[in-house]
Structures are given as structure tokens and as C-alpha cells.
Amino acid sequence: METVTQFASRILGIASPLGTGNRCWLCGGDCGDEARAQKDVIAPTFTQHNLAACEDSTVVCGGCEALTLASSWQGVVAARGMDIKVWTQAGWHSYSHFIAGPDVYECPKPSRVREILLSPPATKWLLGINESGKKHTVFRSAVNTGGQSWAVFAGDALVRTTTAEFATCLSAFEAMVAEGFSKASVVSGDYHPATMLKVGIAKARALDARVVPYRRMRPDLLGLVAYCAFGVAQFAEAAPEPAQPVKKSEVANYSADARGQMEMFL
Numbered sequence: 001m002e003t004v005t006q007f008a009s010r011i012l013g014i015a016s017p018l019g020t021g022n023r024c025w026l027c028g029g030d031c032g033d034e035a036r037a038q039k040d041v042i043a044p045t046f047t048q049h050n051l052a053a054c055e056d057s058t059v060v061c062g063g064c065e066a067l068t069l070a071s072s073w074q075g076v077v078a079a080r081g082m083d084i085k086v087w088t089q090a091g092w093h094s095y096s097h098f099i100a101g102p103d104v105y106e107c108p109k110p111s112r113v114r115e116i117l118l119s120p121p122a123t124k125w126l127l128g129i130n131e132s133g134k135k136h137t138v139f140r141s142a143v144n145t146g147g148q149s150w151a152v153f154a155g156d157a158l159v160r161t162t163t164a165e166f167a168t169c170l171s172a173f174e175a176m177v178a179e180g181f182s183k184a185s186v187v188s189g190d191y192h193p194a195t196m197l198k199v200g201i202a203k204a205r206a207l208d209a210r211v212v213p214y215r216r217m218r219p220d221l222l223g224l225v226a227y228c229a230f231g232v233a234q235f236a237e238a239a240p241e242p243a244q245p246v247k248k249s250e251v252a253n254y255s256a257d258a259r260g261q262m263e264m265f266l
Contacts, residue, residue, distance in 0.1 A: 003029035003053075004126060005139045008099045009063035012076050024061035026068075027139060028053030034062030041065045051140065067092055067138050080105060093136045100125035114228040117166050118243065120150055127152040131227060154224045161221050169218070170243040172210035173225045178235045179207065183226050189215055 002010070005027045009015035015034065022031045025038045041060040046068070049055075066072045070091030077086055084095070084107050095107035098116060101123040108116065108127075116127060125144050128137025129152060137153050144150040151160040176186045179199045185191045189208065196204050214222040229243075 002143075003027040003061075003063070004141055004143055005029070005067050006061065006063040007124065007143050008097075008126065008138050009066045011099050011101060011103065012066075012105055014066040014072055014076060015062035022059045023054045023057050024059065024064055025052050025054055025057040026060055026064040029061055029063070031059050031061040034065075035059040036062075036065055041068065043068075048136070064139065068136070076105065082107070092138060093130070094133050096130045097128045097138050097141075098125070099127075099138075110228040111230075114170070114230075114243075117152070117224075117228065118163070118170070120144065120146075120148075120163060122146045129154040129224075129227060131155075152224065154227060155220065157220060159220045159224045161218075161224075166221070166225070167243055169211075169214050169221055169225050170229055172207075172214070173222070173229050174235075174243050176204075176207050176211065177229060177232055179204075180232060183229065183231060186211060187215070187222060187226050 003024070006015070006029050022035050023029065024031050024035075026042070036059060038058050038060050041064070068091075070089060073091045073094075074086055076082075077084060082105075096109075096113070098104070098106040098108045098112075100121045104121075104125075106112065113127070113129065123146055125146070126138070126141040128141040130137050131154075140158075141153040142151040142158055148163045149160075150162070151158045153159075173183075173186055177183060180195050181191060181199075181204075185195075189212075191204065191208075199207075211222070214225075
């Protein structure tokens with residue numbers, strides 16, 4: 001079975017086809033003839049040993065080796081003529097990664113992540129979001145099969161959702177941002193009094209009621225939405241249309257109780 005890193009390295013053309021043999025310490029896949037000693041591949045600075053899929057293994061597959069080497073990533077960027085910043089230490093831990101069949105590779109910015117998740121590929125794909133520019137995300141991602149249900153790595157975990165649920169949450173979130181509420185305040189529910197007065201208490205209550213179910217039951221999804229949603233400045237400068245909600249029948253039926261209003265008013 002092809003693992004996440006083996007899928008990614010195959011699409012990027014940086015590792016040979018799979019074989020059979022010892023299991024890879026990092027991804028758990030078959031190493032075949034490309035098995036390398038784990039101690040020779042995994043640098044001492046690698047701190048996520050708890051995420052190893054096969055801790056008793058002493059070897060690493062070609063895909064995982066390629067996706068841990070800075071030189072490998074820099075080679076991919078150069079070969080594809082990508083217009084992104086590269087420095088001596090830059091590697092797979094430095095950017096977000098979008099990989100899709102048959103030959104797609106991007107280091108997407110938040111606005112591009114928004115586009116991808118509103119209209120995900122019909123082919124196999126993965127997305128690892130790196131907000132800090134200091135973490136490996138590819139091997140922690142999931143390979144999606146092209147349906148409307150998918151998972152992406154964001155924050156420190158996989159966020160599992162559907163295109164419809166994502167679009168509905170994004171619509172509710174951006175409706176508040178378009179009124180001048182900051183992203184951080186929409187995530188927390190702690191709104192600035194001046195913005196509340198400007199928008200109007202009744203309208204703000206109604207807008208926030210759409211966000212409350214995600215804040216309470218899907219903070220992981222709300223965090224993903226906050227990362228890629230349009231910000232206050234974008235609405236002020238370009239006045240883009242907020243994301244549109246999907247039909248009610250297409251999304252999960254959240255049973256918000258009578259307390260489903262802004263946290264600051266509870």
C-alpha cells in the first residue's frame with residue numbers, strides 16, 4: 001500500500017517505485033531496495049519521533065528520505081521553476097505543500113488554500129498547511145481520493161470535513177469579517193465594543209449565531225477557516241464577495257441550543 005510520503009515523492013518524481021521489504025520507520029510503508037539506515041537519514045534535529053509509524057524499524061524508505069532533505073525540496077523547486085523564496089536552510093519544513101496527481105506541486109498561500117478547499121481536485125491529493133514555517137507537514141497529511149470528504153493537516157492535527165461543511169463555515173466566518181470584525185475575535189467570540197456598536201448588536205448577534213456551532217463543536221475546522229479566509233483589509237480594499245453558504249441539506253445538522261449566541265453576552 002502506498003503511504004502519504006510515497007505518494008508525494010512519486011508525484012514529485014523524487015523516489016523510485018515501491019518494492020517490498022522492511023517497513024519504513026517514519027511512514028510504515030515497504031522500503032524495497034531503497035531502504036536506508038534510519039540513523040543516516042533522520043537528523044538529530046528531528047524532534048517528532050513520536051509520530052513514527054514503525055518505531056521498531058531501523059530503516060527509512062526512499063520517499064521519506066527525499067521528503068526530509070532540504071536539498072531534495074530545493075531541487076524540486078528549481079526543476080519546476082517555482083517563483084518562491086529559497087535560502088540555504090529552506091526545505092520541506094519551510095512551506096505549506098499541495099500535491100495532486102498527476103503532476104501538481106504548489107507551496108500555497110492562504111488565499112490559494114481557500115480556492116483549493118472550495119473546489120478540491122478530482123484526483124488524489126494532499127495538503128499540509130505550515131503556519132509557522134518551521135514544521136514538516138507532508139508525512140503528517142492524508143491522501144484524499146477526490147471525493148467531497150477530505151482531510152488536510154493544519155495546526156497540529158488532521159482536520160476532517162467536507163467541501164460543503166467547509167464552505168458553510170467559511171461563509172459564516174467571512175460574513176463577520178466583512179463587517180469589520182477581526183479574524184481573532186471571530187475565532188474567540190470576544191468582540192471589540194466599538195465594532196459591535198458600528199455593526200449593531202442585533203445584527204452582530206445574528207451573524208455570530210452562525211459561527212457559534214463551529215466555535216463550540218469544530219474548533220479545528222474554525223481554525224482552518226480562519227487561516228485561509230479573507231481578512232478585514234481584503235474586504236476593505238477590494239470588497240470581495242464573502243464565501244456563499246451551501247444548501248442547508250448539504251451540511252451537518254448542528255443542534256445549537258438556545259445559548260447559541262456570542263460568548264460575551266452569555
